[in-house]
Amino acid sequence: MRLRVRTVLAGLVAPVVVALLLIWRVPPSIRVTWPIALAAYVMAHVFYWPAALATRWVGPRLTRASTSQSVLIMAGLSAILSVLFALPAIYLPMPGLPYGWRAAGRDAGDLAVAGALAFFLHRTLLGDVTWVSNNRWRGP
Numbered sequence: 001m002r003l004r005v006r007t008v009l010a011g012l013v014a015p016v017v018v019a020l021l022l023i024w025r026v027p028p029s030i031r032v033t034w035p036i037a038l039a040a041y042v043m044a045h046v047f048y049w050p051a052a053l054a055t056r057w058v059g060p061r062l063t064r065a066s067t068s069q070s071v072l073i074m075a076g077l078s079a080i081l082s083v084l085f086a087l088p089a090i091y092l093p094m095p096g097l098p099y100g101w102r103a104a105g106r107d108a109g110d111l112a113v114a115g116a117l118a119f120f121l122h123r124t125l126l127g128d129v130t131w132v133s134n135n136r137w138r139g140p
Helices: 003-013 015-024 034-061 067-091 101-126
Strands: none
Touching: 003 015, 003 101, 015 034, 015 101, 034 067, 034 101, 067 101
């Protein structure tokens, strides 16, 4: 597959993991329709790309960041981004919509896992993930 097509495909597919999380977090009283699913996909891009670009910026500044280190950096940055987006909902509560630190922590953990999985999927689709086997020969 050509690199440009693979890059576009990876960029469109990776945030689907975060979109599935957002759709899963919709309250049961709300029916998930196509407009809600599309809004979740757009929000997934908003949650995914700032953390992914920051991970790609921070990773090379570390000493040879491996794939697992990059995934952990992405998880941490996704959690921080989730908490930053939750701050207005915590400090400016709306009537009938209770949202506190416990819910923000739960959502940050969920988004950290989803963001890490999405980043790993993105890097795998691009072909940047290399699997290195244990190359120590132990003899016959």
